[in-house]
Structure formats: C-alpha cells, structure tokens
Amino acid sequence: MAEYLVLIYQDESADTDDAAREKITAGHIRFAEKHGPSLRGGNALQASDTATTVRADGSGGFTITDGVFAETKEALGGYYVVEAADLDEAIAVAKGIPMPSGGVEVRPIRPM
Amino acid sequence: MDATVEAAVADAHRREWAFVLAATVRVTGDIDVAEECVQDAYARALTTWPTQGVPDRPAAWLTTVARRRGIDVLRRRAAHDRRLPELAENAAATADGDAEDIEADGLPEISDDRLRLIFTCCHPALAPEAQVALTLRLVCGLTTGEVARMFLVQESTMAARLTRAKKKIAAAHIPYRVPGLDELPERVGTVLDVVHLVFTTGHTAPVGTDLVRTDLVSQALYLARMLRTLLPDDADVAGLLGLILLTHARRTTRLAADGSLSLLSEQDRSQWDAAEITEGLDLVREALQRRPPGRFALMAAIAAVHAEAPTWSATDWSELVGLYDLLVVIWPSPVVALNRAVALGFAEGPEVGLKALDELATEPELASYAYLPSARADLLRRLGRTDEARAAYQAAFDLTDNTVEREFLRARLDELGA
Numbered sequence A: 001m002a003e004y005l006v007l008i009y010q011d012e013s014a015d016t017d018d019a020a021r022e023k024i025t026a027g028h029i030r031f032a033e034k035h036g037p038s039l040r041g042g043n044a045l046q047a048s049d050t051a052t053t054v055r056a057d058g059s060g061g062f063t064i065t066d067g068v069f070a071e072t073k074e075a076l077g078g079y080y081v082v083e084a085a086d087l088d089e090a091i092a093v094a095k096g097i098p099m100p101s102g103g104v105e106v107r108p109i110r111p112m
Numbered sequence B: 001m002d003a004t005v006e007a008a009v010a011d012a013h014r015r016e017w018a019f020v021l022a023a024t025v026r027v028t029g030d031i032d033v034a035e036e037c038v039q040d041a042y043a044r045a046l047t048t049w050p051t052q053g054v055p056d057r058p059a060a061w062l063t064t065v066a067r068r069r070g071i072d073v074l075r076r077r078a079a080h081d082r083r084l085p086e087l088a089e090n091a092a093a094t095a096d097g098d099a100e101d102i103e104a105d106g107l108p109e110i111s112d113d114r115l116r117l118i119f120t121c122c123h124p125a126l127a128p129e130a131q132v133a134l135t136l137r138l139v140c141g142l143t144t145g146e147v148a149r150m151f152l153v154q155e156s157t158m159a160a161r162l163t164r165a166k167k168k169i170a171a172a173h174i175p176y177r178v179p180g181l182d183e184l185p186e187r188v189g190t191v192l193d194v195v196h197l198v199f200t201t202g203h204t205a206p207v208g209t210d211l212v213r214t215d216l217v218s219q220a221l222y223l224a225r226m227l228r229t230l231l232p233d234d235a236d237v238a239g240l241l242g243l244i245l246l247t248h249a250r251r252t253t254r255l256a257a258d259g260s261l262s263l264l265s266e267q268d269r270s271q272w273d274a275a276e277i278t279e280g281l282d283l284v285r286e287a288l289q290r291r292p293p294g295r296f297a298l299m300a301a302i303a304a305v306h307a308e309a310p311t312w313s314a315t316d317w318s319e320l321v322g323l324y325d326l327l328v329v330i331w332p333s334p335v336v337a338l339n340r341a342v343a344l345g346f347a348e349g350p351e352v353g354l355k356a357l358d359e360l361a362t363e364p365e366l367a368s369y370a371y372l373p374s375a376r377a378d379l380l381r382r383l384g385r386t387d388e389a390r391a392a393y394q395a396a397f398d399l400t401d402n403t404v405e406r407e408f409l410r411a412r413l414d415e416l417g418a
Helices: A016-039 A087-094 B003-030 B029-050 B057-082 B085-105 B111-122 B129-141 B144-150 B157-172 B184-203 B213-228 B233-248 B274-288 B297-308 B317-328 B334-347 B350-358 B371-384 B386-399 B405-413
Strands: A052-056 A062-066 A102-108
Touching: A052 A087, A052 B003, A062 B274, A087 A102, A102 B057, B003 B029, B003 B057, B003 B111, B029 B057, B029 B157, B029 B297, B111 B129, B111 B213, B129 B144, B129 B157, B144 B157, B144 B213, B144 B371, B157 B233, B184 B233, B213 B233, B233 B350, B274 B297, B297 B317, B297 B405, B317 B334, B334 B371, B350 B371, B371 B386, B371 B405, B386 B405
Parallel strands: none
Antiparallel strands: A052 A062, A052 A102
C-alpha cells in the first residue's frame, strides 16, 4: 500500500455565505463516511489571509511576512501539523524546519 | 452638556485610551470585544459624569466599566456557545483581582498592558500597513475615519484593512504578550519602524497641499514618548525619540512666511525649539552609549549635528559624513547612501558629491525618488552646469506630488532661466 496527500483547492470568494459553507461541510461528511477506511486524517484550514510566511534570510535569521507562500520556482515538499499555544510558538517551531531554499507557510487549522 | 465634563472625557480619551483598552483586552482576550466595550465606557462617561462628577481617577473608572461590560458580552456569548463559559469565568476572576488593584493604587501594572497591546498591533505576521493602521486605531485611539484620512484612503478601505488584521489576530492566535528577551530586540525594531513610518509620513507628506501633517507627527511623538516610559533602558527607543524631537524642534522654521519651503540652510535657527533640542541631545548621548550604535541612534546623531551647528556654514560636514559611513553599514539603504553623497558634497565639494551620487543612478529603489534628481540638480547648479541642473530639477518636479515641494522646485527652475 502507498499513502497520498490530497490537497484541496477552492475559490475562497465562492464560499462566503452560510448556506454555501453548510453545503460544502455536508459534502465532506458524506465523503468521510464513504471513504473512512482510506482516510488517515484531514483538516479544514482558515482562510488564506490568516497565513504567515517564514523564510530563512540566508544569514542565520528569518523574515516573517503576512500572507501565503508565494511560489516562484518552489514546489510543495512536505508538511507538519504542529500544536502550539499561539502563533509565536508555532513560528518558533517552524523556524526549526530545514529550509535551504524556499520557506514555510504557517496556516491555522479551523477548529472543529 | 457641561463643557468641563466634555473636556474631561476628551482629555481621558487622549491620555488614557491605550491604557483602558489594553487593560480591557487582558480581560476579554478579544480585541474586537474590548474595543467596543471601551467605546461604550467613554459614551457612558459622557452621560454619567455630569450627574456623578468626574471621578478622581478617570482611567480606573473607565477600565472598570469597560471590563464589566466585556464580561457581560462574554457571558452572553457563552450562553450561545458551550465552549466559552470557562473563558467568561476566567475573565471575571481576572477583572475582580485587578479591580482591587485599581481601587488600591489607582493604576495597576499598566505598563505591561499597554506594551502587550503595542506588540500585538506591530506583530511581524501582520502586513506593515496593517501594523500602522492598528497602532493608530488601537493604541492612539483614533477613529477609523481619522486613520483613513491620514493615509488618504476611503474610510471603507481602512475599515476593511482593520477588520482583516483583527481577524488574523484572532484566527491565527497572535498572542497578547510582551515578547521574551530573546525575541525582544527584533520585535522592538518592528514597533519602532511603525512609529518612524508614522513620523516620516507626517514630517513630509508624500502628497497633498501641506508640507507637514501635524496630526501624524504628534501621534508619532506620543507613541515614542509612551515607548520611552515603557522601555526606559532601550537604546533604540531613546534614539528614535531623540530623532523625532530634534527634527520636530525645527518644525516652525520649515516654511517661510509666504508658505514656501525653507531649506535647512535658510532656516532661522533662533526659532528652533530649544527645550526639545536639549531633551533630544540628552537622548542621543544616551543612545550612542550602546555599542555598536543602532540605526535610530545614528540618525538622531545626524539630526544632532544640525541642531548644534550655530549656522549653516558652521555645520560639521565631515562629522556628518562619518556618521553616514557608520549608518550605511548597519542600514545599507540607497536613501542613506544618497544623504551621505549630499553631505560629502558639502564636506569635500560638489564634484566629489556628484561622483558619489552618480554611483546611485541605477538603484531601482531610487528610480522614482524625487530627492535623487533634486540633490543632483543642486550639485550641478553649484558646479555651474546649468543645463544639466535644469533637466535634473525638472525630473525631480515630475516625481513630486507635494504642493509645497513642487513650488520650491518650480522656483529653482525659474532661477536657472527657461
């Protein structure tokens, strides 16, 4: 058997009203019921405008910026799910991730 | 409405807003709720103080009212959401404990609360323009409309920017806390950048009819003084406050009687604010004691050289070049290099200055920076290269949006003949 990370992309401007969100949630519940044995985990993320990007500055420090990781030649290479008391603690952990190039995006997971 | 009461509420708003809000956020844990409750508390002061009299300690009164209201809001929310009761009870316990402090000492540990608020508003995970907007709204207590006017954007645009920033603080759990010692220097740096940006935006307004935006300058001075009280041992804070004071001391002489721009070389130095210069010079001396000196300490030292020179011709240009040499190492910005070239032009002559300036001609950051062609124009004028000077003044004129500065450049062009 092999494992796969399945990433969900959607138009954030399209799910702004409650009815649309409820419909999506109901769809995910049906999906999880149908494929339960195949699923190893999953989360909904907070909107992209809550993201923070951490990049190594090449001289031992880091730059922290508001917003998602804007890729140019980088590609998604892996992920960690981190439990932390707040964003500062999450960023402190994120700084420990090897990033010889690129960087990491810290995005809050939506509480269930 | 009693005018004395109205004045007392306005005074409490100006002096105590940050304290009251900061102390309320600690109880509610939510900036949005706290902001609303503090606004309510000020509104209640307007209706209550006329009959009950202005309290001895307005800040304590306002904080108590805002916190009680905050606890009510949390309890009401808890009734709708079973996850919240614990939060509401914790809040009530914190508020009760602090209420005793307020009764006993007048002011509890205010310094920490205001610092927490400042560090949250200036968190590096927020966009720089959001940091500035939040600081002016939450720490300085300006209305959204006032902040919007300061940055010449629509009120709805500014409201959206503030809402987005507060949403990120809540959703991403940006902490309400003073950073630990290991992070502190970097985080103080972000706060000082915000205050410095508010100051420079006000000192020479990028666009508009006024050269100086007094509203922004006085908010920057207020914030720098607050930081100085809260972080009295920080050399960078001392440096920034010194820089602001030494620059602010020249404010009344920057415009001539007819409203036109008056350069440092033409200003009446007897009109400079002597008290602010004395205070600024003390701060510069203190800030320079840290080795190596920080960016704001060096910028303040540069302002101090001008403040101490009895006349323009007595300016110590080689001292200035030396300070710019140090500054450009720790702050390698093309704008610093430009100022260094100008100082060099006075220390060693326009030829040398022009050579240093022309090395910056290809800097992308300076491509639309009007001070580059205007500095070049001045050096060319002094070298008698009139045609080139005229072209450079014209280039500067085309890049300038501030009316007072445009008039100055127009006058220079006229002097050189069409």
